[in-house]
């Protein structure tokens with residue numbers, strides 16, 4: 001592969017002609033490739049090729065995922081009340097006293113309902129973690145709530161290996177997320193009812209919301225109305241609007 | 250200093266080179282050329298998609314309270330380049346082309362080590378002093394350029410080595426903020442998520458400055474130097490501008 005170290009005038013002429021032809025072809029190929037990416041049929045609002053690469057990224061990082069690998073925790077003093085960024089699905093009034101969460105099986109059949117008292121009766125866990133927004137800000141905050149894995153345990157006899165995903169929706173069904181089961185089993189995935197030891201206020205997702213440092217905020221559904229155990233991923237509000245479905249951190 | 254200020258020797262009149270003397274010498278190997286030119290669009294795409302991400306939360310400004318005296322990118326800039334309200338697409342491009350950028354960058358690193366090209370790039374002890382001389386020369390403040398010891402002048406050695414290191418830094422901080430839990434050791438190495446993100450952004454700004462400086466440096470070095478990155482060979486003798 002050693003290249004000749006020096007050339008005569010004729011050799012140089014020949015070589016530079018060849019280089020320019022190759023270079024021109026490479027530029028044309030690159031340009032066509034770029035147009036190909038941009039023009040590939042859209043898959044939920046982004047070029048299909050890029051959606052496929054999101055899928056490849058997901059399979060790489062989900063296969064490296066370990067349920068016992070924890071996100072960094074911070075000192076309690078560093079925690080502050082979380083900035084409010086979205087009100088989709090929670091901008092209408094509800095009667096918190098009558099609120100219940102419905103748990104469904106894969107075919108939409110009802111498995112059970114729970115009041116806030118039921119969830120509070122599960123062991124309480126607290127975490128001070130860094131909440132990350134996909135738009136580019138991060139903030140340390142403190143959550144208190146039940147581990148989602150304890151809810152999984154309540155339905156252990158009905159949850160087989162075929163259950164791979166969990167869908168969640170607000171009571172008005174206007175905001176919805178799809179979560180992978182591995183993240184839902186993780187000890188830092190909570191059904192949170194407290195922030196900094198105070199019950200959640202409306203804007204933060206009262207009475208019960210999802211909180212996990214393993215996903216961006218777009219996945220941490222506020223005011224949970226329905227939880228569905230599923231055999232395949234479900235609809236996802238921001239995934240359907242061009243974002244990655246996995247957004248695992 | 251005296252050496253630098255020595256009067257410039259008049260260039261000897263170059264006789265037309267005899268037929269058996271080289272007309273052009275190898276300057277950039279084939280691998281270097283390919284990877285250099287592949288990197289150009291990839292880096293551009295990474296910066297462009299990165300700025301679409303940045304637009305969603307453009308926090309790095311300097312100012313006091315509500316009075317902002319410096320903002321990185323003015324609105325007309327964002328508008329012209331189509332950076333506004335494109336976060337989802339920005340992320341999709343960023344996380345796809347990141348792999349190509351990484352593969353090309355790592356391949357270049359290995360290639361440079363294996364071929365021994367790195368010796369041409371790494372600055373030595375005199376480089377800092379000499380690169381100042383080159384700067385003065387480039388700014389027309391000094392007549393003669395310090396000698397090239399090897400293929401690149403001292404200022405080029407400094408910039409090119411720095412930019413390769415920065416490429417590595419963009420890659421590492423990128424992964425540190427891409428998977429801050431799964432790659433938590435990396436994130437911790439950079440002082441946490443927020444710090445890693447700041448470095449990631451700062452590197453981007455330096456890349457943008459580099460683009461400008463690099464183009465000026467190349468323009469100053471002349472057309473034969475530029476052509477050598479395409480053909481691999483630089484024409485020597487025959488009145489070539491070797492500045």
Ligand code: HEM
Pocket residue numbers: 133134135136292295296298299300302303304306340343344347348350351419420421422423424426427428446447449450452453456
């Ligand atoms: C030449 C290389 C690169 C350049 C110029 C670049 C540039 C940028 C810029 C300007 C931002 C926005 C920064 C901000 O809003 O604070 C960004 C964000 C980001 N970059 Fe890069 N980047 C590069 C390589 C990478 C690589 C290799 C990865 C690894 C996967 C990566 C992952 C990320 C992530 C995860 C974000 C934040 C996304 C978010 O929080 O929504 N970058 N990049």
